[in-house]
Amino acid sequence: MATTQTEIVATNCVIKLDNAAAVPTDISGSLNSVTFAPTHGVAEWYTFSTQWKQRRIVHKDMPVTINGIYSTNAAEVAQLVENWFFGGNDSARTLYIFVPDSEVGAYVLSGEFVLGDYSVTPDAEADDVVRIEINLMPDNVVTRSTNAT
Amino acid sequence: MTTHSTVQLDALVTVIEGKLDDISGSVVGMKEGIADHRTIMVYGSEFEGAQNSRTDRNTFGGGLRLRRYVVSVDVYSRPSSQLDEDITAAQQDSYSVIAILEAQSTSPAFGLSGVHTFHWTGKLGVFPYAGAEYWGSKFALEFLCH
Numbered sequence: 001m002a003t004t005q006t007e008i009v010a011t012n013c014v015i016k017l018d019n020a021a022a023v024p025t026d027i028s029g030s031l032n033s034v035t036f037a038p039t040h041g042v043a044e045w046y047t048f049s050t051q052w053k054q055r056r057i058v059h060k061d062m063p064v065t066i067n068g069i070y071s072t073n074a075a076e077v078a079q080l081v082e083n084w085f086f087g088g089n090d091s092a093r094t095l096y097i098f099v100p101d102s103e104v105g106a107y108v109l110s111g112e113f114v115l116g117d118y119s120v121t122p123d124a125e126a127d128d129v130v131r132i133e134i135n136l137m138p139d140n141v142v143t144r145s146t147n148a149t
Numbered sequence: 150m151t152t153h154s155t156v157q158l159d160a161l162v163t164v165i166e167g168k169l170d171d172i173s174g175s176v177v178g179m180k181e182g183i184a185d186h187r188t189i190m191v192y193g194s195e196f197e198g199a200q201n202s203r204t205d206r207n208t209f210g211g212g213l214r215l216r217r218y219v220v221s222v223d224v225y226s227r228p229s230s231q232l233d234e235d236i237t238a239a240q241q242d243s244y245s246v247i248a249i250l251e252a253q254s255t256s257p258a259f260g261l262s263g264v265h266t267f268h269w270t271g272k273l274g275v276f277p278y279a280g281a282e283y284w285g286s287k288f289a290l291e292f293l294c295h
Contacts, residue, residue: 029209
């Protein structure tokens with residue numbers, strides 16, 4: 001059995017999200033984790049003559065959760081998302097997730113996403129900076145490709 | 150927009166020394182020995198490069214590294230001799246230090262930009278030094294810094 005030589009770590013992942021002017025903005029410096037969960041919607045049924053359940057893939061989805069630092073710079077994740085929520089234009093924006101970094105050959109997940117919700121919990125007794133958790137949901141197709149540039 | 154400068158540990162120690170200098174009759178700073186009483190030593194004693202992280206960074210690409218510093222404040226009030234007077238002196242000195250720490254109610258603590266949070270603990274006791282025992286108090290000042 002071959003031992004893997006291509007494992008990765010996530011310290012240099014890059015996440016870009018469109019700002020209000022549809023310009024992809026690198027928000028990695030204010031993010032510390034991202035969770036993407038490709039999900040199949042599965043139809044299930046039984047028929048006469050067999051005991052076994054049958055299944056077919058019906059649809060695809062890929063909700064994304066990102067955890068970041070709540071900061072005051074307009075080009076960083078917290079203000080970008082707050083301005084998205086309160087800015088009066090709820091249309092989908094392009095999200096890019098580069099794993100493990102943005103070098104040529106890295107994997108890129110991208111698609112149009114809507115803002116589901118986000119939460120911020122300022123806490124006077126926390127010896128920590130304020131954090132933000134954001135849930136995004138794709139609108140239409142999410143693609144996976146290899147970064148070429 | 151709020152911006153934060155990077156806090157250097159030596160600057161933090163210096164500014165704390167400056168505040169503790171307000172306690173009258175104190176000798177503050179790193180000295181060769183305990184020649185005078187009360188003597189207060191201030192020094193950085195614990196360091197963490199990225200608070201609550203198991204890597205060297207708090208965001209992707211190392212954009213943010215939250216530093217955790219612990220600054221120790223050791224107060225040597227007087228050598229053990231008369232118990233009631235020893236405890237009284239140590240207690241009075243600890244009150245003086247606590248008053249200065251509690252005065253840091255506005256952000257940033259100690260007026261140093263980049264200090265995010267500040268938490269302290271302290272205890273009274275007998276502390277050995279160079280073969281002698283001193284009554285005094287020891288404080289640990291914990292900082293979260295940019």
